[in-house]
Amino acid sequence: xxxxxxxxxxxxxxxxxxxxxxxxxxxxxxxxxxxEVDIQGDSFTFFWSGSAxxxxxxxxxxxxxxxxxxEEAESDEEYLEFNFSKSxxxxxxxxxxxDFCDEDEVDDQKQLWASQMEDLRKETGG
Numbered sequence: 001x002x003x004x005x006x007x008x009x010x011x012x013x014x015x016x017x018x019x020x021x022x023x024x025x026x027x028x029x030x031x032x033x034x035x036e037v038d039i040q041g042d043s044f045t046f047f048w049s050g051s052a053x054x055x056x057x058x059x060x061x062x063x064x065x066x067x068x069x070x071e072e073a074e075s076d077e078e079y080l081e082f083n084f085s086k087s088x089x090x091x092x093x094x095x096x097x098x099d100f101c102d103e104d105e106v107d108d109q110k111q112l113w114a115s116q117m118e119d120l121r122k123e124t125g126g
Contacts, residue, residue, distance in 0.1 A: 001102040001103060001104060002102070002103050003074055003075065003078065003100050003101065003102060003103070004100065004101065004102075004103045004106060005078075005098060005099070005100050006098070006099060006100075006101070006106050006109065006110065007096055007097065007098045007099075008096070008097050008099075008110050008113050008114070009094060009095070009096050009097075010094075010095045010097070010114075010117045010121075011087070011090075011092045011093070011094060011095075012092060012093040012095060012120075012121060012124060012126065013092060013093070013124075013125060013126035014093060014124035014125060014126065015086075015093060016063045016064060016084035016085070016086060016093050017063045018124060019084050019093055019095060019120075019124065020062065020063045020064075020066075020084060022120060022123065022124060023066055023082055024066070026038075026039060028123070029046075031119075031123045032116060032119040032120040032122075032123050033046070033116060033120075034046040034047055034048055035047050035048055035049065042056055042057040042058075043055075043056055043057075044056075044057060044068065053070060053071070053072065054070070054071040054072075055068040055069060055070050055071065055080070056068065056069050056071070058079065059081075063084065064083065064084050064085065065081065065082065065083050065084065066081065066082045067079050067080070067081040067082075068080045068081070073100075078100040079098070079100070080097075080098070080099050080100075081096075081097070081098040081099075082095060082096075082097055083095070083096040083097075083098075095117070097113055099113070
């Protein structure tokens with residue numbers, strides 16, 4: 001199955017620095033993304049239902065962008081990226097997620113991200 005890149009966008013009332021904290025701090029990550037996380041430098045090990053997935057933080061700009069590469073990625077070209085920016089019109093934070101999956105799983109992956117963003121929205125107050 002061919003792997004494809006997709007992007008999905010979400011709006012938040014929380015500022016980029018607050019959202020950034022929820023993507024980089026273990027106590028915040030477990031509130032919306034995973035059951036447990038271990039961070040050693042740029043190496044993140046995420047745990048879900050007893051299984052672990054490792055990712056390397058390969059690029060970051062504080063309060064604006066994070067790019068991870070999963071250890072088990074099928075290609076070095078694949079990554080998971082979070083971009084945070086402020087809308088000049090509404091003042092809301094725009095979060096753009098870029099991810100990769102099998103082409104027949106794009107809708108499912110987008111639904112999974114939407115569900116996780118609802119959890120994040122509850123934790124950040126909108």
